[in-house]
């Protein structure tokens with residue numbers, strides 16, 4: 001075809017695209033949302049999709065849908081070795097495109113061989129479960145495909161982010177402050193270090209490390225590894241991350257922090273930053289914030305709280321005492337995508353500062369985006385506070401969930417998570433022989449993956465041998481799933 005003729009037509013077939021999307025949504029709802037979260041789906045069972053999805057319209061939109069046997073699939077994962085999976089998926093990208101039927105098959109395969117992190121028997125990560133309202137927010141976000149940086153391109157989300165961050169700050173105990181949604185808790189922690197360094201040494205932004213003494217930062221032995229990564233990334237160096245001792249529960253010992261600060265100072269380094277953890281990654285410990293805040297205050301150090309995991313306990317009046325003293329922090333990292341089931345990613349970096357520190361630390365004033373002479377109030381152009389240029393909208397999924405559940409509903413989720421964890425601890429104590437089982441965790445993990453019946457992570461800790469790190473955040477989990485979890489570990493490990 002001559003160039004002049006195809007330039008006159010759109011490069012996309014909208015009608016066919018919409019039809020494909022409708023069918024892809026149907027696959028998504030059937031395979032990922034319904035089957036992916038249903039413990040009654042049996043391995044090898046084939047089922048016709050119910051008609052009630054998408055508002056009770058016709059059964060699917062594929063004409064012969066009812067005759068397509070759904071391939072048998074295990075529940076949580078369908079383990080394949082990489083070579084086999086590569087062949088099953090036919091990943092090769094070719095010169096010509098494929099028909100919609102084949103593409104829908106591919107969508108089905110992607111879902112089939114992916115891990116169902118939304119399944120009630122997926123306990124492998126600190127995030128799990130599927131909240132339908134949050135998912136709606138995620139789908140809308142994807143569809144509108146905008147960037148969070150200016151009011152001009154994201155008016156709704158600029159206002160929404162402000163409200164959600166203010167609400168999170170209010171739960172921390174601050175009536176004012178600043179913040180931003182970051183791509184994950186690791187990045188939120190790095191922001192904290194960078195802002196703290198800038199706060200202590202504003203010249204560092206321009207002159208870099210040449211202008212600075214040897215910096216030192218402090219965090220507990222049990223803290224998240226992103227603190228080390230952040231120190232490396234920011235040019236502080238992992239040698240200058242000082243790991244403070246913890247007690248038998250995994251909590252930082254404030255006296256040890258004090259000693260370490262004294263020691264490092266005597267060596268001529270310049271302490272500037274302390275990170276306390278609320279909800280450590282392995283043991284779920286909450287550092288004693290008040291004791292740590294006292295020390296930070298005495299030495300004039302930035303006090304950051306990594307509450308990526310435990311921050312959501314602030315929602316519950318019953319459990320928020322675990323974070324007493326958090327209001328004294330200079331900054332907080334909090335991942336609603338973990339305990340609140342918002343979906344990856346949703347990570348808030350919150351600051352007590354009201355002087356515009358974030359903007360001064362990161363702002364570059366790019367004149368093609370942040371023109372100061374716009375026709376509206378440019379204080380709504382919040383994007384220059386961040387390190388990113390384009391930034392995903394992460395507030396809508398949390399906002400919509402919050403609107404649906406209310407603060408009370410969110411608090412109930414947190415309380416359920418704590419209650420189930422208590423139940424599980426009690427059951428483990430009650431069942432004989434469970435300590436023994438733990439020593440064979442890697443073998444049990446292999447068997448559970450090959451069977452696909454559930455997923456849970458394991459690891460060693462200090463002098464302890466491998467154990468399973470069981471996490472319950474999925475609001476659809478019930479006592480039955482936890483009993484299944486324990487029974488299944490016994491079944492899988494019977495002959496070991």
Ligand SMILES: *Cc1c(COP(=O)(O)O)cnc(C)c1O
Pocket residue numbers: 126183184185186187224226277278279280281306307308309335347
């Ligand atoms: C999960 C977690 C992080 C890292 O958050 P990502 O969003 O995975 O980058 C940091 N700190 C703690 C305590 C965490 O639980």
